Amino acid sequence: MEFKIINSATGADTTITDTIIANFLFTHLEEYGDKVDDILKCIAYAMNPDKGGSIVVGMDQGKIVGITILNKTGMNGFIPENILVYIAVDNSQRGKGYGKQLMQKAIDSTDGDIALHVEPNNPAKKLYEKLGFTNKYLEMRLIK
Template sequence: MVIKTYDAFTRLSTMEAERFANFLFHHQEGKRAEKQAIRKAIQYCTKDIPGLGGYVFSMEEKDEILGLAVVNKTGMGDYIPENFLVFFVVHKDHRDKGIEQKLLDYTLQYCKGDVAVHITSGNQCPNKHFFEENGFNETHMEMRLNR
């Protein structure tokens, strides 16, 4: 089992980025993000679109993706965490094998500064308890005006 890190310096090929987007799209739970939004978060990490960048962490075994974490840097601090964990997805066939913990530990060790994760409201996010067990806590409720 290997965890690979991708960012603006260790770029993803177009094919690999699409492979990651497909994995995240098909294995996410709760409120589903559109594939275009997933691609955009990945492109932001690798600076294929303008921004501060971030990281994509891929846990794989024998070319099979077991889990992915996508972190966008915010450029903030103090009032908004420096890192936003946009996607954290483990393949459904590999859950409850400690993969979530290994991937999160690696992600948190690699990222400097505070880390935020958005949990969808209601019972749509089965891993809320997992994040709470790892030190994440509710700080506020977000409301959004979609235009």
């Protein structure tokens, strides 16, 4: 698999636009996803030099097979410096190791610790644990 790293330092990619990334994630995240508009906000955050993050696009034979987006939190130590916001593998390509390769590239291409949120029944949870992620806290939210 080949990787493209997109961030504020590398600049936007003319062949893999924000819309292509957002639509890919919307389609392949399935029940774990968000609306396209929310995904586009995440992309804008990653591409903003004052905020930051990175988008890792995995490609096989010129076709996108997976995408991950990490956003910087602007914090250090008490909260991980990065949060994995999205990762998705083309649903027709799952089970081929693309998710693991994509996650490893995302881990290797960023500095600092990484947090992520995963539903307890999400099959990707096992992959995250194999890569060294642990469950430190139970997340609670107040939605207003």
